[in-house]
Amino acid sequence: MCLAIPGRIIEIDSQNVLQAVVDVVGVRRKVDLGLLQDAPPVPGDWVLIHVGFAMSKISEADAADQMQTLMTLGEAQAAMEEVRGYGLDDDEEGRQPGQGLVQ
Amino acid sequence: MKFVDEFRGPELIRKANEEIRRLANPNRHYRIMEVCGGHTHAIYRFGLKDLLPENVELIHGPGCPVCVLPMGRIDDGLTLAARPDFIFAAFGDMMRVPGTHGSPLEYKARGMDVRIVYSPADALKLARNNPEKHVMFFAIGFETTAPSTALTLVRAKVEGLHNFSVFCNHVTIIPAIRAILDSPDMRLDGFVGPGHVSTVIGCRPYEWIAKDAGKPVVVSGFEPLDILQSVVMLLRQLEKGESKVENQYKRVVPWEGNNAALRAMAETFELRPYFEWRGLGFISQSALKIRSSYAQWDSEQRFTVPGVRVTDPKAAQCGEVLKGVLKPAQCKLFARECTPEQPVGALMVSSEGSCAAYYNYEHRKPVTITRAAAN
Numbered sequence: 001m002c003l004a005i006p007g008r009i010i011e012i013d014s015q016n017v018l019q020a021v022v023d024v025v026g027v028r029r030k031v032d033l034g035l036l037q038d039a040p041p042v043p044g045d046w047v048l049i050h051v052g053f054a055m056s057k058i059s060e061a062d063a064a065d066q067m068q069t070l071m072t073l074g075e076a077q078a079a080m081e082e083v084r085g086y087g088l089d090d091d092e093e094g095r096q097p098g099q100g101l102v103q
Numbered sequence: 104m105k106f107v108d109e110f111r112g113p114e115l116i117r118k119a120n121e122e123i124r125r126l127a128n129p130n131r132h133y134r135i136m137e138v139c140g141g142h143t144h145a146i147y148r149f150g151l152k153d154l155l156p157e158n159v160e161l162i163h164g165p166g167c168p169v170c171v172l173p174m175g176r177i178d179d180g181l182t183l184a185a186r187p188d189f190i191f192a193a194f195g196d197m198m199r200v201p202g203t204h205g206s207p208l209e210y211k212a213r214g215m216d217v218r219i220v221y222s223p224a225d226a227l228k229l230a231r232n233n234p235e236k237h238v239m240f241f242a243i244g245f246e247t248t249a250p251s252t253a254l255t256l257v258r259a260k261v262e263g264l265h266n267f268s269v270f271c272n273h274v275t276i277i278p279a280i281r282a283i284l285d286s287p288d289m290r291l292d293g294f295v296g297p298g299h300v301s302t303v304i305g306c307r308p309y310e311w312i313a314k315d316a317g318k319p320v321v322v323s324g325f326e327p328l329d330i331l332q333s334v335v336m337l338l339r340q341l342e343k344g345e346s347k348v349e350n351q352y353k354r355v356v357p358w359e360g361n362n363a364a365l366r367a368m369a370e371t372f373e374l375r376p377y378f379e380w381r382g383l384g385f386i387s388q389s390a391l392k393i394r395s396s397y398a399q400w401d402s403e404q405r406f407t408v409p410g411v412r413v414t415d416p417k418a419a420q421c422g423e424v425l426k427g428v429l430k431p432a433q434c435k436l437f438a439r440e441c442t443p444e445q446p447v448g449a450l451m452v453s454s455e456g457s458c459a460a461y462y463n464y465e466h467r468k469p470v471t472i473t474r475a476a477a478n
Contacts, residue, residue, distance in 0.1 A: 052222025
C-alpha cells in the first residue's frame with residue numbers, strides 16, 4: 001500500500017509537462033508529476049513514486065537505499081509489478097487498454 | 104541503479120543499538136508505537152524486535168489502510184458495483200479482503216467485472232477506454248494515497264469524463280492517533296511517526312501530540328538504521344523529560360509537507376463528520392469525503408449506498424490487535440482459521456498488517472512465539 005518506488009526522470013512529455021517517463025531499474029513507464037508542480041523535477045532527477053504519482057525528489061544514494069529496502073522487505077517484485085502495471089500510457093510496447101492488469 | 108550489498112552503515116546500526124541500551128533505563132518499560140504499517144512490516148522483517156532490549160517494546164499502530172477499513176464499506180462498494188454496467192477497480196491490496204459474501208476476487212470469480220489497478224489514474228483510463236461502462240474506483244489509504252486520488256478527480260472533472268466515480272475510503276492519521284491516546288487501555292511513551300504520510304502532511308500536524316499529550320514523536324524512514332535512530336531520538340527525549348516533534352527522515356520529508364498535494368486534497372475533499380474504523384470504532388473528522396463540487400465523480404453522492412454495518416467475525420480479535428492490546432498470536436484464530444492464504448480478518452491480508460507480518464516473520468520461530476504468548 002505504502003510502497004514508495006524510486007525512479008529516475010528520463011524525459012518530460014512535451015505536450016503535457018505534468019507527465020514524465022521514469023526509469024525504474026530498467027523498466028520505463030509514465031508517471032504523473034502533478035504533486036511536484038511547485039518544484040518540478042527535470043530529467044536526471046530521482047523521485048519516489050507512489051501509485052503512479054511522483055511524491056518527492058530524492059538523491060541518487062537515497063534511491064539506491066530505497067530500492068535495497070524494498071528488496072530486503074521482499075517488496076521489490078511487487079514494486080516492479082506495480083511499475084509495469086502503470087497503464088498511464090496507451091502506446092507503449094503495443095499495450096492494449098487493460099492489458100497488464102492482473103486478471 | 105547500483106545496488107548496495109548491505110544496508111547503510113552496519114557499524115552505525117551497532118552503534119545505534121548500543122546507544123539504545125545505554126539510554127534505556129532498566130527500571131522503566133518503554134512502550135513506543137510505530138504508527139505506520141510500513142514500519143510494522145520492516146520491524147518484523149529485519150528482526151528489530153529481537154535487537155531491542157526487553158524493556159523497549161514496539162506497539163503496532165493503526166497505519167494499515169486495508170486493516171482499518173470496516174467490512175461494511177467493502178460490502179457497500181461491492182453491492183454498488185454489482186450492477187451489470189459497472190467495473191470495480193481497486194488496488195491489489197484490496198482484492199483478498201473479505202466482505203460478508205466474499206472478497207472482490209471472489210466476486211470476480213462469480214462474474215463481476217473486477218480489475219486491479221496500480222494507480223487511480225489507471226482507473227480513470229479504464230473509464231476512458233470503456234465509455235459504455237461505469238468505472239468505480241474503490242479508494243483506500245491515508246494521506247500518502249489521497250493526493251493521487253484528488254488529482255485524478257481533478258483530471259476527471261477537467262476532462263468531463265462522466266462514467267467514472269470514486270468510492271472514497273480515505274482516512275487521516277491524526278484523529279486515529281488522538282483516538283488511541285484517548286483510549287483508557289492504552290499507555291504509550293512516544294511515537295515513531297509515519298514516513299510517507301509525512302511527505303504530504305509534513306511534521307507540524309504532530310505538534311499537539313508533543314505539546315498537549317506530552318508524547319515525543321520522531322518521523323522515521325524505513326531502513327533498519329532509520330528505525331533504530333528514531334528509537335534513539337525518542338529515548339533521548341524521554342530521558343531528558345522532553346516531548347517534541349523531530350524529523351529523522353529529513354532526506355525525504357520536508358517539515359512543511361507537500362503543498363501541491365495538500366492543495367489537491369483541499370480542492371476535492373472535506374472532512375466527514377465521523378467515520379468507522381475497524382477496532383477503533385467511530386472517530387470524528389477522521390476520514391475524507393468528496394466535496395459537492397465533485398458530486399458527479401463521487402459514488403456515494405451519485406448512487407444510493409446501502410450503508411451496511413457489519414460486526415467482525417466474533418472469534419476474530421482484529422480490534423484488540425489493531426489497538427495493540429493483544430499480540431497477533433494471542434488471537435484465537437491466528438494461524439489456525441486465519442492465515443495469509445485464507446484470511447478471516449484484514450490484518451492477515453496486507454503485508455503491512457501486523458498479523459501477516461507476524462505470521463510471515465515470527466510465526467516460524469518457536470522461541471519468539473513462546474515469549475510473545477507469555478507476555
